[in-house]
Amino acid sequence: MGLETLFGHSYLTTRLDEAVNWARKYSFFQYPFVTACCGMEFMSTWASTYDIARFGAEYPRFSPRQADVLFVVGTVNEKLAPVLKRVYDQMCEPKWVVSFGVCATSGGFYDNYATVQGIDKIIPVDIYIPGCPPRPEAVLDALVKLQEKVSRESVLDRKYR
Amino acid sequence: MNSYLLDAFKARFPEDTLETSSFRGDETVVIRKEALKAAALFLRDELGFDFLMDLTAVDYLPRQPRFELVCHFYSSKHNYRLRLKCPVTAEDPSAASLTPVWAGANWFEREVWDMFGIRFEGHPDLRRLLMYDGFEGHPLRKDYPLKKRQPRIAHRD
Numbered sequence: 648m649g650l651e652t653l654f655g656h657s658y659l660t661t662r663l664d665e666a667v668n669w670a671r672k673y674s675f676f677q678y679p680f681v682t683a684c685c686g687m688e689f690m691s692t693w694a695s696t697y698d699i700a701r702f703g704a705e706y707p708r709f710s711p712r713q714a715d716v717l718f719v720v721g722t723v724n725e726k727l728a729p730v731l732k733r734v735y736d737q738m739c740e741p742k743w744v745v746s747f748g749v750c751a752t753s754g755g756f757y758d759n760y761a762t763v764q765g766i767d768k769i770i771p772v773d774i775y776i777p778g779c780p781p782r783p784e785a786v787l788d789a790l791v792k793l794q795e796k797v798s799r800e801s802v803l804d805r806k807y808r
Numbered sequence: 809m810n811s812y813l814l815d816a817f818k819a820r821f822p823e824d825t826l827e828t829s830s831f832r833g834d835e836t837v838v839i840r841k842e843a844l845k846a847a848a849l850f851l852r853d854e855l856g857f858d859f860l861m862d863l864t865a866v867d868y869l870p871r872q873p874r875f876e877l878v879c880h881f882y883s884s885k886h887n888y889r890l891r892l893k894c895p896v897t898a899e900d901p902s903a904a905s906l907t908p909v910w911a912g913a914n915w916f917e918r919e920v921w922d923m924f925g926i927r928f929e930g931h932p933d934l935r936r937l938l939m940y941d942g943f944e945g946h947p948l949r950k951d952y953p954l955k956k957r958q959p960r961i962a963h964r965d
Contacts, residue, residue: 768963
């Protein structure tokens with residue numbers, strides 16, 4: 648805080664982590680990996696009533712190489728698992744994963760031969776959203792929680808896990 | 809109740825018709841699987857059926873014969889329906905393909921092969937439809953283990 652008093656209002660000092668995390672957490676580019684009915688609630692969260700743009704996360708990138716957050720929305724079955732893994736691997740660091748709804752989180756009631764019992768069997772997950780499907784409020788809550796998580800990270804962290 | 813269809817069927821396939829029934833206009837014929845293709849042709853060419861609505865199977869384990877193929881036909885000309893069933897044994901899980909008669913049977917039969925392991929002789933391309941290459945067994949069979957998983961890629965921890 649000392650420098651501002653020396654140089655007037657032309658300067659602002661902060662920690663590098665704070666500045667970088669501030670930029671990261673308010674400009675999530677998301678990759679929507681939408682496979683099932685949860686997609687409806689996801690779209691609703693996106694649309695004007697709930698307006699995910701208020702949190703700076705409205706911008707979908709349909710190339711994983713340009714995305715920061717992978718939203719896995721819906722059931723993932725064993726046939727699809729390699730695709731999800733590849734999409735995750737194509738994303739650049741730093742990257743985060745949100746598991747949207749119980750199917751992505753644990754397989755939900757699809758406890759059967761075809762369904763992956765939670766996408767964390769395939770890729771690491773940062774935030775889980777429960778619900779079948781989750782309310783848009785729950786999605787926004789998860790987004791805020793993800794922002795909190797990002798703000799606790801350091802640019803020096805070796806990503807990750 | 810109108811049993812014109814059932815009568816016509818019995819008259820045409822007296823040997824092969826095992827059973828007929830009609831419940832509130834829901835007409836069902838059970839035939840021997842050897843006559844399946846001939847029956848399908850009969851329905852299409854002589855009784856005016858023009859739509860194969862569904863072709864699927866049921867596993868009745870431990871009943872003998874174990875499987876039953878179920879075909880639903882519809883005639884848009886006459887607005888009537890017919891259900892055709894034929895028993896298939898566990899020892900010889902196969903039947904004649906209906907794909908040469910009804911092109912729409914193609915994927916239905918692939919699904920039945922995938923899920924129940926019933927082969928269709930004469931099918932042009934009998935591959936799995938839903939499950940992936942390398943999947944072993946047929947998951948809708950009653951003796952497929954409930955908890956059996958066959959992941960394509962290694963799961964984490």
